[in-house]
Amino acid sequence: MFDCGRIAIIGGGSWATAIAKIVVAHTHHIGWYMRRDDRIEDFKRLGHNPAYLTSVRFNMEEITFASDINKIVQAYDTLIFVTPSAYIKNHLKKLKTRIKDKFVVTAIKGIVPDDNLICSEYFHQVYDIPYENLACLGGPSHAEEVALERLSYLTVACSDRDKARAFSDVLACDYIKTKISSDVVGIEYASVLKNVYAIAAGICNGLKYGDNFMAVLMANAVQEMSRFLTSVYPLDRNITDSVYLGDLLVTGYSNFSRNRTFGTMIGKGYSIKSAQIEMEMIAEGYFGTKCMKEINRHSHVNMPILDAVYNILYERISPQIEIKLLTDSFR
Known part of the structure; x- marks a missing residue:
């Protein structure tokens, strides 16, 4: 049975914050990459994201923040990318650490500009990540309602169904119902x-x-x-x-x-x-x-x-x- 290992969030917006809330309740530890040091310091001081979903409180002892994407990538096994598609290449160009062997989940509901590739194809073609290590997260799921713990249904898609099931188990809780799929391309x-x-x-x-x-x-x-x-x-x-x-x-x-x-x-x-x-x-x-x-x-x-x-x-x-x-x- 596949183990997602240590899980990290890449991105600092509302959907990233909602996913972090779900994951950390299950794992009690996450890594979290945000590009701005001032945003991280405000987060630590306030106990919540200072810019998005400010009502969602976090235990700071359960989060390791970094504004250096390489520190997060090196230390974590599963990387959940939740950045706007328009900026994904700006974040990744700072990457000096190999991610080929990581389990990469894209929760980005967009296409990589200029390349005109869905995110899984971009990670496969540019970073040589095998398709069985690529998953996407889809379904009707406004971050605001997830933050309010209103019942939501998420689908995890991956060509390796064992990995899809393992990650869906991390997300499943009283207010999140999950299912798995192999239709990564179609869902993206x-x-x-x-x-x-x-x-x-x-x-x-x-x-x-x-x-x-x-x-x-x-x-x-x-x-x-x-x-x-x-x-x-x-x-x-x-x-x-x-x-x-x-x-x-x-x-x-x-x-x-x-x-x-x-x-x-x-x-x-x-x-x-x-x-x-x-x-x-x-x-x-x-x-x-x-x-x-x-x-x-x-x-x-x-x-x-x-x-x-x-x-x-x-x-x-x-x-x-x-x-x-x-x-x-x-x-």
Whole structure:
């Protein structure tokens, strides 16, 4: 039976904090890489993350912090990456320690920019980590609700099911139900696409479209997601499973969704820059939209919602005009 060993968190945002809360309750010790020393010092002084999920308290004796990613990588066996995809390469370029033999879990719901690779493929191609040592964490799971210990369902995917099961056992608790899967690629792409569709939902919300249309939008979104996943990675998957459809719905509908919030601002007439400044948080779907558009230039899947969001965000087409064209394509 695989043992996850010593576990470390790479990243300091809200989802990283929520995952740390789950893991440390099971292991009673974690390593935690944060890039800023001042943030670490404030964390130690306050007993909670000073910037995210500030109500979640930690026992400082159970955490070893470091702003040097190499110290964490050297000392820990399982590395959970929870950084925005747009910044993952900036963190990894500081890495001088080999990670080929580590068990790497990506909880990043985004694509590595420029390379246009999902995170597991990036770690495999650039750092030579074998697929059996790569896992992803998916499912409908807003960090804010996990912090409040509201019942959530997570899926751990890995080609090695024993490793997926071992890591899922670390996460399972009264308020976290877990299941395992082997569909790493499908879950990672679905995690990216649901952010794009949540931006679309937000734009429509900002334009005052109602619940009736939102239901049609989400129905078309899951069909679009299914077409893409079937094209790039054919597998006997059930698109209505919570890790696909559930994550899409919670991201498209919830007020906790930063991608929906970002889209709503765009629909109300905010510029992209002003929306990003006001949110003070990363909307992964903004970067994911461009990456998925470029990936789909090779796949040629019919993806009208992706195209519409791309045209609004990157071609500066009027949201009113673009969404009207999109509504005419729905049935």
